[in-house]
Structures are given as C-alpha cells and as structure tokens.
Amino acid sequence: MEFGIQFFPDVGPDLIPADQYWSEALDLTELCEGLGFTHTRTVEHYFHHYGGYSANPLLFLASAAQRTKTMRLVTGAILPIFNNPLKIAAEIGEVDALSGGRLEVGFARAFLPHEFRVFGRSLDESRARFNEGMEQVRRLLEEENVSSDGEFHSFQNVTSLPRPTQKPRPPFWVATSSSLETFVAAGQGGHGVMTIPRKPELTREWLTTYRQNWKDAGHVGNGRVMYATHMYCAPTTEQARNEAGPHLEQYFKALGEATKDWMEVTSKDYPNHPAMVTEATTRSIKEMMEGNAIWVGSPEHIIECIETYQAGVGAIDSASIQANFHTLSLDQASASLRLFAEHVMPRFI
C-alpha cells in the first residue's frame, strides 16, 4: 500500500488567504516526499470556499513538481465538463514535461450544482460530456493527427502539443463516489479508480465489480484503487480527536453548504446524489471515525482503522491523505504526518 497527500481547500479568504494556503501545501508536499509519501494530489473546484482555491489542479502540480523529485503528481480530479478537451490535453502534456514525466491524471464528472449553473452546463449532460471529453483527451495524448466529431467538441486533424513525456501518456484515474456504471467503465478502460469514504459494504461491491471488469478486459494486474480520506495522528486517540474534531466538523459543514443544492435539484445523471448528500451531511464525525472511514487517533488506533477498513472494502492500493483540513495549522499537520509516517506507514508498505 502506498500513501500520498491530498489538498482539498475548504477555506475562504476570511480564514486563510490563498497564498498562505498554497505555501503551506507546498511545504507539506516537500515534507511528505521526505517521509516516504509517493504522491501529491489536488482538486478542481470553483466559486465556493469548498474547493474553490484550486480551480486548475495542474497549476499546483506544476509548482509541486519543482519542490519534489520523485513524487507522482495527481489530479483528483480534472472535470471535462467545464473544459475544452483540446486545452486539457495540451496542459497535461505541459505538466508531464515540467515534472519530467511524473503526472497522473484523475478525471471526474463534477458534483456541485452551483458550478454547473455558473458555467451554464446541464447536470443531465454530465455523463455524456465526461465520456466524450475523457476519450478525446486520451486520443489527443496517444495519437497524432486526431479527428473527432463529438456531440460537444469536434476537431479535425489535430496533433496536440507538447507530446506527453510518458508514453503513450500519463496514467489515467477515474474518480467516482456512487456510480456502479463508472466503476465498470474504469475497469474496462484499464484506468485506476479514486474513491472516498462510503459504507464499506458498498465500496466492496463496487471495487469487486471494478477489478472483475479490469480482468475481463484483459488488463494486466488487478486494477488500481486510490482512497482519499482525512487523517490526524497524535500520541493519544483522545488528543487526536480533540484537536482534529472541530476542523473535521467545519470541513463537513463546508461540504454540506456546497452540496445543499441537491436538496432542490434532481438529474438523471445523478440518481444517487440527493441521498448521498443526506448521508454525508447527517452522519456524525464520531460515526465516521468509528466506521474507520476517516483515520483519527493514536498510531495504534489508526493502524487498526486501516486494517479494518481494508478488510471491509477488500484492499486499496493507495491512500491519499487529507492532513490540513479547515484551519489546522502547518505545525499541527506536520506533526501529525511525521507521527503517521514513523509509526503507521511502516506497517503497510
């Protein structure tokens, strides 16, 4: 099992200005490379303090490339629905070059209704735009002289530049939280999957389907599963819960605010989202900690959490750790990551 660090900003300028946020993220990335973490990752979101500091994940990754030597740089995730595939492909080629071939590209369908509203996109086009966009980007990276007559974007005889440093292209991941169809397609396509905390029995079912489809399509290996979650490690579980608890509360409050539109909108492309948002915003932090979905406690307790979670969902390959959620300070996040690296990671790598 590998470990990486993930940045999902959930603050606005009233709490932490963006220059401070990103300066700390770069410091933590550099620290984590030294501690044995193998990737750094960030999101694409807009117009709301839940995620909005990271409008283009490739920008942070282009910076992080110069603060690290070996870490993989992961988008978690790029949203084709809000972007032109011609631009996505070119930017991927550029960051793959700027990092000496260390980029990995997660794609997602997006899930915040307010983003669709501002960009003038229909929620009901989510899957169609995702499928078309990701496939066009894949072809633009792998092939030259590409023509594509799409429903949303068309182009003739295009060779995207720069050509990727990794051949045929950087590895792809698909981020999904609730769609069996997406797990099936990711397995068939030979892409990794990025997941988040859900009920372990649901995740197990999805991952089993994913790995089966991976094998059935003839891909080598057993697929690749990356799990993103919150982590806070302190000498005692009580201390960890006391220190991290209020920040977790605020993080999930921001998520609740950013997703509250799901109480009022529906979309054929998001049949599960209203229920999922209710689940995410009504479950208590205590419940999530006790379900081992988020990892907060002493090193011994976190080891137990990870072992139990792994047994529950049927093995994950990489964990992407959110360590500086809400206003946890750089010192707090650093101390937590050091303790985690010293006492927890050796048990799993």
Place this chain on the structure above:
Amino acid sequence: MEFGIQFFPDVGPDLIPADQYWSEALDLTELCEGLGFTHTRTVEHYFHHYGGYSANPLLFLASAAQRTKTMRLVTGAILPIFNNPLKIAAEIGEVDALSGGRLEVGFARAFLPHEFRVFGRSLDESRARFNEGMEQVRRLLEEENVSSDGEFHSFQNVTSLPRPTQKPRPPFWVATSSSLETFVAAGQGGHGVMTIPRKPELTREWLTTYRQNWKDAGHVGNGRVMYATHMYCAPTTEQARNEAGPHLEQYFKALGEATKDWMEVTSKDYPNHPAMVTEATTRSIKEMMEGNAIWVGSPEHIIECIETYQAGVGAIDSASIQANFHTLSLDQASASLRLFAEHVMPRFI
C-alpha cells in the same frame, strides 16, 4: 530599464523533447534571477511547433514561482478568445497565490489562423472577444458578486476564487504588434503594452500615442512598455552572428510556417497582418540585426544596438529577452546571458 527572460519555444519533439525544453527554461530562469533579470515570461500557443509547447503560460509560471524568489512572472500573453473568462480569472488568482503575489498578466488577441480554425473561432470576432474577455477577467479579479451579460460569456453573481494576492489584482499588459486602436485602449485602461520588433518609426508613433492616452486618462506615470526580442551575446560580434545566425533563421522559418495562412485569409479584425507577415518573413536576419531590432553581437555592439533602438522608438521600460531560440544549447544561452548581464545590463539599469 529592466531586463527579463522570455521563452517562445519554436521546436517540436523531433528536435527537443518538451521535458528537456522546460527543464532548460527553468534552469535559465533561475540563472537569470541571480544575474539581475527581473521577470520571466512565456506565451500561449497551440498545435504547431511555433509556440505549441506553451499551451498555458500559467503552468510554466507556476513552476518558475518555485525556482525564483523575487522575479515577476509574466504571461506574454493569455488569449481570451480561446478561454473562458471564469477560468482565466480563477487561474490568475491561483498563480498569484502560488507565487506570493508576483504575477503580471499580459493579454493578446492571438494571431495564428490555424489556432482559430481548430478552436472554431472566427478571426472577425477577435477584437470583440478580446475586449469582452479581458474586461470580464478584470471585473472578476477586482470585484465580488460580479454579473456580466456578454456577447460571448454571461454569468450572474460570481465571486471568483482565489481572490488575488495582489490588490486589487496583478498588473495587466496588452500585447500588440500592429494596431493603433489597441495602443490607444491600453493607454486609456492604464495597462502596460508589450511590443515586438517592427520598424522603429512605426513603434515610435504607437508608443507616443499610447503614452499620450495614458496621461490623458489621468493615470500616474508615463505608462509601461515591454519590448520582446532575441539576444545573443559573445566576445565578438562575428562569433555571436556565426553562433546565433542559423538559430535565428530557423526561428523565423518557424514563424513563417505558423503564419503562412495569412497569405490566404483576410479578416476585418486584422487589416495589417497579411502585410506584416510578409514583412516578417521576407526581411533578412542581417537586416534585422542592422536595424538594431534584435540584439546579437559583442557586449559593446549590443549596447550600441539598445541605445540606437531606444532613441529610435522613444524609450522602452523593460526588455524581455529570448535567449534560447531554436536549438541553441543551455550552455550557449547561459554563456550569452552571463556576458550580457555582466557587460551590457549595468549600462541601462
């Protein structure tokens, strides 16, 4: 007078792979900061080896931010016509944060017909899309809760994130090569202007108009003019011309190939471009060197070039140096920049 370094890639994967190109660009940027250069800059272009390695200038600048401490990071330039203003504004905020407030943003109308063709944009919409896009980006950076009902993009009640680190926003520049109208608008708007080698008497006329409009609009100072050109410095002028000459030839050959469509297309928004392209692709390197528009020679010769050029056009504030054009090696470009910094720059700063 200030000096910066500019990267305008004009090679494809057959000559220099993109990872090598950008690695050398970052090395040269770091070198130049140590030598007293005050900015680094790059372009936005697509699908052709003339510029295509730099699809999003903010990506290189996000990397360069981590290799420098004080340098200004300059887009030269962002092209609103191929981008959504909501995304441009957010990305500007993010790179301003990642650099601790060191971003400066040049905008341009674009000028390569093949880019318009692939993106499905009309050349005749160039000015309208530029004006609307740049104004929407300005408002999204300076204001909160912005609504705009545009011809090309509309949005309601948007607060762009991250808010810029520099208040009210990073300085703006407008890149223009041949349009009096653009010089007038830049002066009125209080923006800097970015120019390229043209006949000195033309440039003088435009800059005079620009500075007059700057003053008439009540802006403090005398405007800001950045001039981008090629430079190669060697112990003797003969050596400099011998070493740089073939690379200059190839650079202008690439420019000629990328602009050859202007022989066949016309646009009301580009009345001067067919003639300008003919001028650019038929004048000889020798003619350009002798006209002092590009700076190739011994330190003494380059000092003369700059003094003569300055006298001809009526003073520029900042020179943005292209030092590694075509396949000039990192060692050659570094030696040229060191010699320039040691013997030429002290005469002007």
